[in-house]
Amino acid sequence: MNGPIKAAEPRRLYQQIADQIRALIQGGHFAPGARLPAERDLAQQLGVSRPSLREALIALEIEGSVEIRMGSGIYITAEPERRAWQTGSMGESPVELMEARAAVEGSVALAAAARISAEGLTSLREALDAMRSEIAAGRKPLDQDRLFHLTIAGQSGNSVLAHIVGDLFDERHSPLSAQIRTRFETPETWRNALREHEAIYDALEARDPLLAQAMMHAHLEESKRRWMENEPR
Amino acid sequence: MNGPIKAAEPRRLYQQIADQIRALIQGGHFAPGARLPAERDLAQQLGVSRPSLREALIALEIEGSVEIRMGSGIYITAEPERRAWQTGSMGESPVELMEARAAVEGSVALAAAARISAEGLTSLREALDAMRSEIAAGRKPLDQDRLFHLTIAGQSGNSVLAHIVGDLFDERHSPLSAQIRTRFETPETWRNALREHEAIYDALEARDPLLAQAMMHAHLEESKRRWMENEPR
DNA sequence: ACATCCAAACTGGTCAAGCCAATTATTTGA
DNA sequence: TCAAATAATTGGCTTGACCAGTTTGGATGT
Numbered sequence A, B: 001m002n003g004p005i006k007a008a009e010p011r012r013l014y015q016q017i018a019d020q021i022r023a024l025i026q027g028g029h030f031a032p033g034a035r036l037p038a039e040r041d042l043a044q045q046l047g048v049s050r051p052s053l054r055e056a057l058i059a060l061e062i063e064g065s066v067e068i069r070m071g072s073g074i075y076i077t078a079e080p081e082r083r084a085w086q087t088g089s090m091g092e093s094p095v096e097l098m099e100a101r102a103a104v105e106g107s108v109a110l111a112a113a114a115r116i117s118a119e120g121l122t123s124l125r126e127a128l129d130a131m132r133s134e135i136a137a138g139r140k141p142l143d144q145d146r147l148f149h150l151t152i153a154g155q156s157g158n159s160v161l162a163h164i165v166g167d168l169f170d171e172r173h174s175p176l177s178a179q180i181r182t183r184f185e186t187p188e189t190w191r192n193a194l195r196e197h198e199a200i201y202d203a204l205e206a207r208d209p210l211l212a213q214a215m216m217h218a219h220l221e222e223s224k225r226r227w228m229e230n231e232p233r
Numbered sequence C: 001a002c003a004t005c006c007a008a009a010c011t012g013g014t015c016a017a018g019c020c021a022a023t024t025a026t027t028t029g030a
Numbered sequence D: 001t002c003a004a005a006t007a008a009t010t011g012g013c014t015t016g017a018c019c020a021g022t023t024t025g026g027a028t029g030t
Helices: A013-026 A039-046 A050-063 A080-086 A093-115 A118-136 A142-155 A159-170 A187-205 A209-230 B013-026 B039-046 B050-063 B093-115 B118-136 B142-155 B159-169 B187-205 B209-230
Strands: A066-069 A073-076 B066-069 B073-076
Touching: A013 A050, A039 A050, A050 A066, A050 B050, A093 A142, A093 A159, A093 A187, A093 A209, A093 B093, A093 B159, A118 A142, A118 A187, A142 A159, A142 A187, A159 B093, A159 B159, A187 A209, B013 B050, B039 B050, B050 B066, B093 B142, B093 B159, B093 B187, B093 B209, B118 B142, B118 B187, B142 B159, B142 B187, B187 B209
Parallel strands: none
Antiparallel strands: A066 A073, B066 B073
C-alpha cells in the first residue's frame, strides 16, 4: 500500500477540497451540528465545480466528518457526547491513538492466540525476520512493523477487528488528518520494539491468550511512552 | 442527529453502484490487479451517469477496494498482505460486527468505569429512562440504544476509541456495505437489552471496571445471539 | 388571533455533453 | 531495428440543466 517513500504527487482535486473543508471545520468556522453553505454556493466559494465538491463531500461523509441530508443541507457531524472529552486541550491525539491501539490490539491478540494457524505463525516469523534485517541494515522497519500487526489482526478471525487495526495503524480513522506519522525512532527504539514483538510472537506460538494480550498491551504502552519522551510538547 | 425513527431510506445511488461493483469483484468477475472497464463504458453498462459512477469509485478508492490511475485505468487493489486474512468465506459480517463491538466496547467500559463523571452517570440514567419510555410506548429505542453506547464511549476519555464505537454502531467502517441494519427486534428483545444496559450502568456507577467490561461484553454477546436466532440464514 | 394547509423557494441527487491532461498504443522515419 | 512522433484511450474536471425531497412563509378558514 505504501511503497518506499512517495514524493508529493499532485493530489486529486476532491482530496484537496476535502482538506480545505476539514480545515474550515477544525478552524472553528463551523460549529458542530451547523449547516454548511449549499453545494452550489460552497462550490463557488472554493472555486471548484459542483461535481468535484460533491466527490469531496462523499469522502467526508464516509470518513464521518459530515452528514448529508437530502433536500435539507450538509451538516457538521454533531456527536453531542464529544464535548465530554474535549474538556482539556483537545486531547493528545497520538497518546489517545496508542491507547486505543493497546485496547483494540490487545483484544485482537487475545483472539488470535486461540486460533492462529501454522501458516499464520510462519508469516509472523517471516515478518519478524524481515524486521530484524531492516534494523540491522540501519533502516526503519515501518512496513515490517505494519505487516506484523496486520498479520496478527488477520489471524484473529474477525475481519471487522482486522479492518480497525489497519485503520488505526495507518492513522486513517478519526478527527484530524494531522498525520502525526513523524516519528522520532532511533535504532535503539526499534531494537526494543523488536524484542517486544518477539515476546508477542512467543505468546501466540504458545497459544496463551492472556499472555498474548498482555504482551501486546505492554508493547503499545511502551510505544506510547517512547513517543511521549521524544515529543516533550 | 437522526430523528425519531428513520424508515428504510432509499440509499444513495453512489452507494448502490459501489455495492454492485463490490459484488462484481467478489463474484470473481475481476481478478485482483485486473483493470475495470473504462469509466464511460462501465457507466453505460451499469446504466448510470459518469459522475455518479465516479462518486462510487471514490468511495471504493477510499475504502481501498480499487486503485485509480489517471490516464491508465481503474484497477482492483492487489494488496498482497491483505489476502492473508481473507482465507475463509468472507465472514459472517453481522456476527463479526457484534464480536468486534464486544471486544472494543468491553475495553471502553473498562476505561469508562475508572473515570466516569457525575454528569456522565446522569446522562446515562437519562438515556436509560428514555429507552424505558420508548419500549413502554411500543417503539424501538434505536436512538436511545445508540445514545447509551456512545455516552459510555465518550466517558472513556479516549476520542479515538469513542470514534470507533460510533463507526461500529452505525455500521460505517468496513469492507462490505451490506447494511445489515434490518434487525428483527421484538419488544421482549428490547426488554432484555434494557436489563443488560441497567447492569452495565450499575457497574459503572459502582466504578467497577472489570464488572463493567464483563457486563458490556455479555450484553453484546447476547445481542449477537439474538441476531443469529432471528436470522437462520 | 390562531392553527392549518399548500405552494413557492430552497437544497441535495442525477444526468448529459464536452474539453483537458496523462497514459498507452501505434505509426512513422531514420 | 529502434527511437521519436503521433494518434487513440483513459481518467480529471467543468458547465448547465432538470428532478426530487425539505423548509418556509404566507394565504386561508375558523
